[in-house]
Amino acid sequence: MQPIMDKYEAGKLVDAQRIRKGKTWAELAALIDRPLVWSTSALLGSFPVPEELADKVCAELELGEDVREALMQQPTRAFDAALLDDPTIYRFMEAIKVHGPALKALVHEEFGDGIMSAINFQMDFDRREDPAGDRVVVTFDGKFLDYHW
Amino acid sequence: MQPIMDKYEAGKLVDAQRIRKGKTWAELAALIDRPLVWSTSALLGSFPVPEELADKVCAELELGEDVREALMQQPTRAFDAALLDDPTIYRFMEAIKVHGPALKALVHEEFGDGIMSAINFQMDFDRREDPAGDRVVVTFDGKFLDYHW
Amino acid sequence: MQPIMDKYEAGKLVDAQRIRKGKTWAELAALIDRPLVWSTSALLGSFPVPEELADKVCAELELGEDVREALMQQPTRAFDAALLDDPTIYRFMEAIKVHGPALKALVHEEFGDGIMSAINFQMDFDRREDPAGDRVVVTFDGKFLDYHW
Amino acid sequence: MQPIMDKYEAGKLVDAQRIRKGKTWAELAALIDRPLVWSTSALLGSFPVPEELADKVCAELELGEDVREALMQQPTRAFDAALLDDPTIYRFMEAIKVHGPALKALVHEEFGDGIMSAINFQMDFDRREDPAGDRVVVTFDGKFLDYHW
Amino acid sequence: MQPIMDKYEAGKLVDAQRIRKGKTWAELAALIDRPLVWSTSALLGSFPVPEELADKVCAELELGEDVREALMQQPTRAFDAALLDDPTIYRFMEAIKVHGPALKALVHEEFGDGIMSAINFQMDFDRREDPAGDRVVVTFDGKFLDYHW
Amino acid sequence: MQPIMDKYEAGKLVDAQRIRKGKTWAELAALIDRPLVWSTSALLGSFPVPEELADKVCAELELGEDVREALMQQPTRAFDAALLDDPTIYRFMEAIKVHGPALKALVHEEFGDGIMSAINFQMDFDRREDPAGDRVVVTFDGKFLDYHW
Amino acid sequence: MQPIMDKYEAGKLVDAQRIRKGKTWAELAALIDRPLVWSTSALLGSFPVPEELADKVCAELELGEDVREALMQQPTRAFDAALLDDPTIYRFMEAIKVHGPALKALVHEEFGDGIMSAINFQMDFDRREDPAGDRVVVTFDGKFLDYHW
Amino acid sequence: MQPIMDKYEAGKLVDAQRIRKGKTWAELAALIDRPLVWSTSALLGSFPVPEELADKVCAELELGEDVREALMQQPTRAFDAALLDDPTIYRFMEAIKVHGPALKALVHEEFGDGIMSAINFQMDFDRREDPAGDRVVVTFDGKFLDYHW
Amino acid sequence: MQPIMDKYEAGKLVDAQRIRKGKTWAELAALIDRPLVWSTSALLGSFPVPEELADKVCAELELGEDVREALMQQPTRAFDAALLDDPTIYRFMEAIKVHGPALKALVHEEFGDGIMSAINFQMDFDRREDPAGDRVVVTFDGKFLDYHW
Amino acid sequence: MQPIMDKYEAGKLVDAQRIRKGKTWAELAALIDRPLVWSTSALLGSFPVPEELADKVCAELELGEDVREALMQQPTRAFDAALLDDPTIYRFMEAIKVHGPALKALVHEEFGDGIMSAINFQMDFDRREDPAGDRVVVTFDGKFLDYHW
Incomplete structure (x- = not known):
């Protein structure tokens, strides 16, 4: 058991x-x-x-x-806060910290009061070749959900 | 003054x-x-x-x-932690919390030991029409930087 | 200005x-x-x-x-952490702390892997008379969203 | 032993x-x-x-x-803070963060200075069918307790 | 205004x-x-x-x-965390930290699963003379509430 | 060993x-x-x-x-912060959070600048019968110590 | 006013x-x-x-x-946590962090279960000349209080 | 191994x-x-x-x-934060919290801009007999280091 | 005044x-x-x-x-924790997080038990030309202090 | 396995x-x-x-x-926060806390808006003899990266 x-x-x-x-x-x-x-x-x-x-x-x-x-099994989705110290993960967080207020403004301007769903959501990971150094390209793609009472 | x-x-x-x-x-x-x-x-x-x-x-x-x-002026780039409670910003953080370990694994598999730069970096914001509800599409696009001594 | x-x-x-x-x-x-x-x-x-x-x-x-x-205006939805000390608000948080794991288990059992939306969501507040003391009745009513890639 | x-x-x-x-x-x-x-x-x-x-x-x-x-046995009721990162549980917390001040205002307006008990309390969990997508319905039902010296 | x-x-x-x-x-x-x-x-x-x-x-x-x-007005009952550094307040907290598990055990042994209400509650403050130095006597007096579904 | x-x-x-x-x-x-x-x-x-x-x-x-x-053995007196989520212990903390500033004011008014000792201290636990529901009565009884240089 | x-x-x-x-x-x-x-x-x-x-x-x-x-007036004794970053104050904290367990062991060995009072307490500050560089000498002098029920 | x-x-x-x-x-x-x-x-x-x-x-x-x-072996000097709840250690911290700003002012007045070294440092522990109750006497003795570029 | x-x-x-x-x-x-x-x-x-x-x-x-x-005036040297979110400052912290254990090991191997003084200390900032991109060169230069009782 | x-x-x-x-x-x-x-x-x-x-x-x-x-294997680069209490590591952090704003100002003045890379980066550790006491010399050497969209 x-x-x-x-x-x-x-x-x-x-x-x-x-x-x-x-x-x-x-x-x-x-x-x-x-x-x-x-x-x-x-x-x-x-x-x-x-x-x-x-x-x-x-x-x-x-x-x-x-x-x-x-x-x-069904996961309990946790996030180990120690991962914030890992530079590879931190850079994604940093991009959101720097651009978060702009993202919020643009979601509201384009769609109205609501969010990008993180549930009806997919993420793509790609490599884009570039003569100045290849690039990591990650796409966040989520359904817009408006505040709906 | x-x-x-x-x-x-x-x-x-x-x-x-x-x-x-x-x-x-x-x-x-x-x-x-x-x-x-x-x-x-x-x-x-x-x-x-x-x-x-x-x-x-x-x-x-x-x-x-x-x-x-x-x-x-040159900014001091800060992030108001209170923004973490805002649902529109939180969903981006949540996506990284859920997929962060996978992103890290894929960066290393595809490129080796290093990071996606958040400095040599651009972000795009788009709306993609979808009959099931339009979608917020945000692209993170940063140069890969390998650990280089 | x-x-x-x-x-x-x-x-x-x-x-x-x-x-x-x-x-x-x-x-x-x-x-x-x-x-x-x-x-x-x-x-x-x-x-x-x-x-x-x-x-x-x-x-x-x-x-x-x-x-x-x-x-x-569009709000930035914040939550003043000091409110956690207010007993009237704390009791709602406590109910979720005590029953959160059960709620999670029941959402997944009944609906599958996903969440109750807090965006496509409404909340009702009622008083129910009861001879042993009237009761506060609050209903959370949100659309189920399944993880959908 | x-x-x-x-x-x-x-x-x-x-x-x-x-x-x-x-x-x-x-x-x-x-x-x-x-x-x-x-x-x-x-x-x-x-x-x-x-x-x-x-x-x-x-x-x-x-x-x-x-x-x-x-x-x-009698439990020591704890709450694993790591559960806050789980989206299914987080949405309930978010609903209280967004509506907490309103809930507090309405408890006081309807009942006076006091709280919804989280001890003399029951919670119901239901599925409500809806053509636009079934809904999670959770009811908090607690006795009102007034500050009583 | x-x-x-x-x-x-x-x-x-x-x-x-x-x-x-x-x-x-x-x-x-x-x-x-x-x-x-x-x-x-x-x-x-x-x-x-x-x-x-x-x-x-x-x-x-x-x-x-x-x-x-x-x-x-109705208060929002907050607690300034800075007060925890004040020795006069800290000693009350310390007494609960040291004796909290015992208090919990005794509440459950004497009354069953439940709490001392902090709402249906009164507190008395007294000075008790003592030849070895007068004493501060504070009484917590709250109604027992059992977990009641 | x-x-x-x-x-x-x-x-x-x-x-x-x-x-x-x-x-x-x-x-x-x-x-x-x-x-x-x-x-x-x-x-x-x-x-x-x-x-x-x-x-x-x-x-x-x-x-x-x-x-x-x-x-x-001599204890190292610790306090497991997770206990703060337990409702039976939390209510004692809440009572001090709500009444802490008053307790401080009354200690100083009655005794002068100083504290209730948590060392030269005893705590009593009692049940008081009450037709409206029996009550938990906890007494904090500590020697007053004045700031003494 | x-x-x-x-x-x-x-x-x-x-x-x-x-x-x-x-x-x-x-x-x-x-x-x-x-x-x-x-x-x-x-x-x-x-x-x-x-x-x-x-x-x-x-x-x-x-x-x-x-x-x-x-x-x-009677102070509310607070401590600005930002002072922990000041090197002059930090060194005193560091000394207690490094030697705290030893101090605790020695208090108990010499006096029994109890504390050095921080209320019935005085602190002296001195300069001691030393050919290798003068020294800061700070003395903590507090009455021993034994746990006394 | x-x-x-x-x-x-x-x-x-x-x-x-x-x-x-x-x-x-x-x-x-x-x-x-x-x-x-x-x-x-x-x-x-x-x-x-x-x-x-x-x-x-x-x-x-x-x-x-x-x-x-x-x-x-060489230690990694850590400090278990749980020790802060122990009253015997807390009192030393409290003394620094209450007197820290004064200590800082006196170090600077007597010696100039700098610190008491916690490395070139010794600590003494003594018992001083006193008819009103014996006293714990702890001496911090560290070399003054001035900010020196 | x-x-x-x-x-x-x-x-x-x-x-x-x-x-x-x-x-x-x-x-x-x-x-x-x-x-x-x-x-x-x-x-x-x-x-x-x-x-x-x-x-x-x-x-x-x-x-x-x-x-x-x-x-x-004499400063109280503080550090605004919000600066940790600034990428230019964060990179210095990250370098210490990644290499801190190695630095500690090397200080002890080369000098024995002790520290690099941050008081008897100077820091230089330079630009070094490099055809692959100029480099930021920052030198930490502090007197070794051994634990000395 | x-x-x-x-x-x-x-x-x-x-x-x-x-x-x-x-x-x-x-x-x-x-x-x-x-x-x-x-x-x-x-x-x-x-x-x-x-x-x-x-x-x-x-x-x-x-x-x-x-x-x-x-x-x-590829590391997950973590940093044990307990190391912040170790004096040998803390001094490096302290130097950045004290000089961080100056470092940021000088990076921007000399190079423009950007960072010292912590990835395209090397660190040297040296001992420099000095009659007043040998010195720990640590050099941070990272490529400048400008914000580049």
């Missing part, structure tokens, strides 16, 4: 086996035929993974039933 | 006169012929505004010398 | 004149023919008030143009 | 066995004939569970004496 | 005039014929003061209409 | 055995012939327990040498 | 006039014939200053009635 | 064996012929202990090689 | 006049013949400025007696 | 074996022929270590495959 393995712990095991078997996140996304960012988030523990996809991943990476069970 | 007006205070005056004169941020961006997100951020106080652009904005909005002087 | 009055400051003036003129929030809601909780939140500064409603309220309460202008 | 199992740990075991045996929270609430929100909160660790109910649940889910013992 | 004076600001004016006119809190409590702790809390801004009592206090202390108006 | 068991861990074992053997805190206080609040605090880990008393308690509850050794 | 001047504001005026008139803290302590640390703390706002001493200081420094009135 | 034992864990084992063998900190200081406060701090983990002294202590207290190895 | 102007406020006036008169920090450092970083820090309010230097700066920038008086 | 060892845990094992085998960080840096600060940071867990270097270090220090695997 064990509790279900923590999804973030399961995600660490996915990552460890992925590295040991020389698989990329892109290859895992192709294996389950899902978008890249979603697949990576889900396999790291942030989304429930449908059973057939969990099966494929666990088979490919030789992960056990405990990981498979955990991947399928 | 007065200190230079705080740039965020100047930004509030730009915004107030903009509203009273019925101008949109898009119109101000067109007036100074600069990108939309940059223009909005800069006129709200987050970037130094070149003199000729500050002149145009202050003339259009009938703002005084104190605002013009403030707009041109 | 003044900045627009802070909406929460405008809300304090609405409240002060409301008290001095002996009006209840329910009477103001009736005056503008809008729901009670929305009207109170909006007149305290948390929602943009349409111009004709702002006109009616300012006329009724003899408030000036600065208040009228402020009421119509 | 072991300490009594932490009630939240016991709740994780209840949840794990519930999932493995394919039981819903609603079925467990029916099993013990108690309201849905109370049952879920109590079995997750937030309320002391009367012995006969703990017996039924542990028999149904094949849980051991350590879980049974823990369920019956 | 002024907002209503902040009740804590009004309390500072009550205190200032009280000192200048050589009145004790005990004398003010006698003047309004209310308990000592309640009177002091209320005149410092933590309770709404009934009109006839506000009249008496303002007459006695030569305070203006703005103070009188403020005293009668 | 083990470190001494943490006194709060020892307190959890006292509590677990107390429950399993059906003893109340009042019975344990009677067993060691000490005041009720002190006994409960001490056996939960907040005070050093004299050897003969530790012997009695460990014999009664069939606790081992490691618990006995821990009970006798 | 003004509130009484904040004691820390009064302290800033004492300090400003002290500097302008070329007086040292030691000279002010001599003027009022009180210990050096006490005098400095009191004139900066941390202790009530007896009337005759306040008279002397205000006369010497040509300070007004508002300062005189403020100096005599 | 084990990491080196944490120095604070080693300190707990020193303390446990010290208690079990009936040794005082003063006796251990005498054993290694070092000052009392330094010895206690060092054996609790805050200073590197020279090898010959670590040998003596470990022999006297029958501690193993893992403790001996840990005692000799 | 005014308090002395806050040194950081004085620094803002220095900066405003510097900009209006087209002077660089380097020119002001040359004017007073002091190192560049020290001069900038001091004129922004972090160091006491000797009278003759304050005279020169105030004459050059046409600043008044209040600024001159403030520049000469 | 184990997760990959935490890189900071791996760093502790590197450090432990380094000490036991009497190797300095400088010797390890020479072994892998990399700069001193980079080598120390990387072996403590802050940089991915190329495989051939990890091989050399693990062979030299007799570390196992788990450490070797961990050293090669």
Whole structure:
């Protein structure tokens, strides 16, 4: 009688086996035929993974039933505040800190009082070649929701 | 002998006169012929505004010398933590909290050890029509910088 | 050339004149023919008030143009953390702290992975008579949004 | 000589066995004939569970004496601050942040100086069908307590 | 058109005039014929003061209409966290920190699952003579409320 | 070669055995012939327990040498901030937050500049019957200490 | 009808006039014939200053009635957390952080369970000449108080 | 292949064996012929202990090689914030909070712009007999360092 | 009878006049013949400025007696936590966060147990030309201080 | 099926074996022929270590495959906030707190609006002999990045 393995712990095991078997996140996304960012988030523990996809991943990476069970569960989406010190994550936060008031003004100007949904939402990750140095391009794409009483 | 007006205070005056004169941020961006997100951020106080652009904005909005002087200064880029409670800004933060670990994994997989620059960086804001409800599309586009000793 | 009055400051003036003129929030809601909780939140500064409603309220309460202008603006929705010490507000927070994990479990069981929208949302406030002491009844009513990529 | 199992740990075991045996929270609430929100909160660790109910649940889910013992204890009601990052829980908090001052004003207008009790209190959870998308409806129902010296 | 004076600001004016006119809190409590702790809390801004009592206090202390108006309002009960550094207040907090778990255990043992109400509550302040040094005696007296669904 | 068991861990074992053997805190206080609040605090880990008393308690509850050794040690008196979310403890804190400034004013008015000692201090816990609902009565009784250079 | 001047504001005026008139803290302590640390703390706002001493200081420094009135009041002893960044104050805190556990162990070894009083307490400040560089010598001298029920 | 034992864990084992063998900190200081406060701090983990002294202590207290190895290492000097709730340590912090601004003023008046070193520093702990109750006397003694470019 | 102007406020006036008169920090450092970083820090309010230097700066920038008086005072060295959000300052903090443990290890390896003084300390700021992009070079240069009892 | 060892845990094992085998960080840096600060940071867990270097270090220090695997991974760069209490690290932070505003002003004056990169960055650590006491010299050397849209 064990509790279900923590999804973030399961995600660490996915990552460890992925590295040991020389698989990329892109290859895992192709294996389950899902978008890249979603697949990576889900396999790291942030989304429930449908059973057939969990099966494929666990088979490919030789992960056990405990990981498979955990991947399928509903997550409690947490954010480890220690990640704010990691420069790769911090730069995204910084961009929002610097441009947040402008984003808010533009959402309201273009759409009215409301928000970009973070639930009806998708995120794309791309590399754009540039002779001055290739660029990381991340797109936030969410449905506008107006305050509606 | 007065200190230079705080740039965020100047930004509030730009915004107030903009509203009273019925101008949109898009119109101000067109007036100074600069990108939309940059223009909005800069006129709200987050970037130094070149003199000729500050002149145009202050003339259009009938703002005084104190605002013009403030707009041109170097900002101290701050972020009012109270903005985290605003739902329109919070959703952007939430998206990074949920997908941050995946973004980090993908930056490293695609580019190696490093970051998306938030300095050699641009952000676009768009509306995409969708029959199920129009969407807010925000693009983060920054040069990859690898850890380089 | 003044900045627009802070909406929460405008809300304090609405409240002060409301008290001095002996009006209840329910009477103001009736005056503008809008729901009670929305009207109170909006007149305290948390929602943009349409111009004709702002006109009616300012006329009724003899408030000036600065208040009228402020009421119509888009709010930056903030929450003064000092309010957490107020027992009347704290009890609502406490109820969520105690029942939050259960609410999360039930949302997911009944609807799947997603949230109750706080944007496509309404709140009702009622008094229910009870011989053992009347009861405060507050209803949260928000559209379910599923994680949708 | 072991300490009594932490009630939240016991709740994780209840949840794990519930999932493995394919039981819903609603079925467990029916099993013990108690309201849905109370049952879920109590079995997750937030309320002391009367012995006969703990017996039924542990028999149904094949849980051991350590879980049974823990369920019956008085809880120390804590709230894991990390849950604030979970979007499903955050939206309830956000609704209170946005409407808290209005709720406070309306409690005082309707009842006088006092609070909605969070102890003499019940919470209901419902789904309301709606052609524009079904809705989550949560009712807070607490006795009014006036400041009484 | 002024907002209503902040009740804590009004309390500072009550205190200032009280000192200048050589009145004790005990004398003010006698003047309004209310308990000592309640009177002091209320005149410092933590309770709404009934009109006839506000009249008496303002007459006695030569305070203006703005103070009188403020005293009668419903408070937002806040707590200035800076007070935690004041040794006289800190010692009360320390006593609860040291004995809090015991108090909780004893409430539950004697009364069952519930709380001492802080709303249906009174507090007494006394001096007890003691040859080894007089003692401060403060009594917390609140109705027991059991968790009641 | 083990470190001494943490006194709060020892307190959890006292509590677990107390429950399993059906003893109340009042019975344990009677067993060691000490005041009720002190006994409960001490056996939960907040005070050093004299050897003969530790012997009695460990014999009664069939606790081992490691618990006995821990009970006798000098505590580091900590306070788990998570307890602030527990409603039973929070209400005591709330009472001090609401009445703290009044308590401070009354200590100074009655005794002069100084504090109620939290060291030369005792706390009583009582139940007072009341037809409108029995009451929790807690008395703080500490020696006045004046600032003395 | 003004509130009484904040004691820390009064302290800033004492300090400003002290500097302008070329007086040292030691000279002010001599003027009022009180210990050096006490005098400095009191004139900066941390202790009530007896009337005759306040008279002397205000006369010497040509300070007004508002300062005189403020100096005599009971302080709310606060500590501006920003001072923790000041290196001169931080070093004292650092010494306690590094040696705090040892001080606690030695207090208990030498005196038993209790504290060094910070109320029945005096602090001395001295310069000790040393060929390797003069030394700052600060003495904490407080009555031992044992936990006494 | 084990990491080196944490120095604070080693300190707990020193303390446990010290208690079990009936040794005082003063006796251990005498054993290694070092000052009392330094010895206690060092054996609790805050200073590197020279090898010959670590040998003596470990022999006297029958501690193993893992403790001996840990005692000799360079510490990372941390401070457990939970200790701030311990009254015996809090009083020292409180004394600095109350007198910190005065200490800063006196350091600058007597020595100029600079600090009392917390590195070239020693602390003494004494008991001073006093008919009104013995006193804890702690001396901070650090070299003055002036800001020197 | 005014308090002395806050040194950081004085620094803002220095900066405003510097900009209006087209002077660089380097020119002001040359004017007073002091190192560049020290001069900038001091004129922004972090160091006491000797009278003759304050005279020169105030004459050059046409600043008044209040600024001159403030520049000469002893600072309370604070750090506005909001500056942590400024990317230009954050990068310096980030470098220490990433390399702090290594710096600590190297200080101890090379010098023994102790610190780099931040008091007997100087900092240089340079531009180094580099065909791949010029570089910011900042040197921290502080006397090693060993723990010395 | 184990997760990959935490890189900071791996760093502790590197450090432990380094000490036991009497190797300095400088010797390890020479072994892998990399700069001193980079080598120390990387072996403590802050940089991915190329495989051939990890091989050399693990062979030299007799570390196992788990450490070797961990050293090669991409780090999540965190910063343990408890390190802020360590005096050796705190002094670097303090220097930035005191001089941060000046550094920001000088970066902008010399280079324009932008930052010193902490990614295209190197840090040197040196000892400079000085008859008044040797000095710790640490150089921050990062490419200037201008805000570039």
